[in-house]
Amino acid sequence: MSPAPDPDVPAPGGPEPPDPGQVRRWRKYLAEERTEARIYRLLAARSAGREREILHQIAEGEQRHVEHWARLLGPHAGTEARPSLYSRLLTFLAAHFGSVFVLALLQRAEGRSPYEKERDASDAMAADEAVHEEIIRALATEGRNRLSGNFRAAVFGANDGLVSNLALVMGVGATGTAPAMVLFAGIAGLLAGALSMGAGEYVSVRSQRELLDASRPTQVTLHVAPNLDLDANELVLIYRARGMSEEAAEHRAAERLGFFDCDCDPSRSFRDPVEDRTEPRERPNVALGTDLGAAASSFCFFASGALVPILPYLVGLTGATAMVVALVLVGFALLVTGALVGLLSGASPWKRGLRQLGIGYGAALATYALGLLFNTSVG
Template sequence: MTTLAPSPGQIRRWRRALAEERAEARIYRNLAARAAGAERQILTELADAERRHEAHWENLLGEHAGPTRMPLRVAILGFLARVFGFVFVLALVQRSEERSTYEADVDATDQMAADERIHSEVIRALAARGRAAMSGSFRAAVFGANDGLVSNLALVLGIGAAGVADSTVLLTGVAGLLAGALSMAAGEYVSVKSQVELLSASAPDPRSADAVAALDVDANELALVYRARGMDAEAAAARASDVLATHSAALEASEAPSLDGVGSPWMAAGSSFLFFASGAIIPILPWLFGLSGVPAMALAAVLVGIVLMVTGGVVGVLSGSSPLKRALRQLAIGYGAAAATIVLGRLFGTSVS
């Protein structure tokens, strides 16, 4: 580090770094206020670590430190936290920590660069808990909404490109929404209901516990029950001996496959219906509001494109990858499907009205 008076350029760069550190400390304190238990303690300690980094830049700046303007992203993160929740902000903070430039900054210490790498891993681990907790419902929401967006956009654009009346396009879109949403709901209901039935079929029969007291201590097949459940022969024999010695229940309900996280078939069906319908209604909005022909088709494509970009970006943020790449991928998939149906509509139809 230079011992000369800092140049105006250095002062500006150091103040930006100071503002970033103060912002990150504030983010961690805000997140800690929303957390509890170990998560709150971890986030509070991260805020304290950022305070050490603040002190480094304050020492360099001296009289030039002073108050710094809160970066816009702090306000944005606060808004996103209220709208999307704790996990969304953690994912954004993780990306921010990963982009730290301290390793190439001659004015930052090696310890500060190492701190940022460790902070990234801490945030990654905290975010992983939330991602695991929301993975099932989030997958269903993204899958259902995107399915509705893409399938109904492809449907109405394909029909519209065939040159049919606008009322037919609208009717087709509404039919596609209802048919797709009902199909999704029925499929999800059958899927979850079947999973519950399969797990329930594997649960121990409580009546078998009544047979324990009558078993022959020297010749019985109780150990085979535990071997069939995955225990090795020695462990199964020890378990069977203990059960026979205490006359406790041989087939405890606690050993049944857990139904936790499977959910209700009706709840799964209802959420799938709503997710699909929320996406499928977007492509038919132009016709619902009176547009027709090519303008309606163009607006439908734009609306769906915007929503696809937003959902793709959200997926990118939550997965810790580039939001722009995920957004463009979603857009390419959706528009690719729509383009294929437009070509088919033109081939088998007449002309666009």
């Protein structure tokens, strides 16, 4: 009786056994795919409706990739590799938060898939990862739109507070002024900037809403149509001004004047007349947010950002020590807010954070140099 074949020894004429490098790489891919499938299931559990269904289907796609690597590994699949720190972080965030930020991080992870250059991955797997990135981009965009109004005012308000008050404190501090005066200047800058930002944000959002309201069509044609001069039918001009072709505008005017009982030309690309006969509905623009909400967010977050540079003075630090501590605190805050903006925009959080840090420190250096020119302690 012949002995059973060894699974690690290929049959004559069979495929070559994987080398140690391949085994390590495949185990890494297997661990990452299992983790990604779990992340999508966790996100699906915290979602509802259409989004839940989509996330479950993506998890099924990741499971197909798991089966691919497990099949290639064969008996070597028993020893699992440890997923990356990034994947473990995403798992934690998905289990406890499940927000748009997790989707934004997943979008970047899917965009960095190595399968396009991996000869052991199928073309279908590379295509799956590209499609997954676009699916997650679409889901994340919905969340970004929900946040982009008040959140935009909050993040940029905080950044403005951090940068402007740090520059103010550094400039005043460099003149050799007493610490109490530096603190007073910082508090004055906090209040003045927060009030200015809140008022400006309110006026900005309110003005945009008023412009949208002024551009929305009214229902005047329902009331004045019976009294129009049929030989000089200016009703047609209304619809042409709204972008309809001449033929479509004449057809709609005929409906308004009672010559047609229904919209009998389905090929025309404008709204159904039944919808026009309803009262104009309020159409909130999600991207704008509310005027009061944006103003309050801008005020509070500017104030919270502007508070950071004066914290060292509030706890009794003075001179160069206070300024160095302020620089460190503001630098950390700028990195965080810049990273958040990067996540929401789908860009690299590190690059956005470093960009914010460079802008903030650049402004502080400029005002510090100006303060040295007026240093009151010299002479």
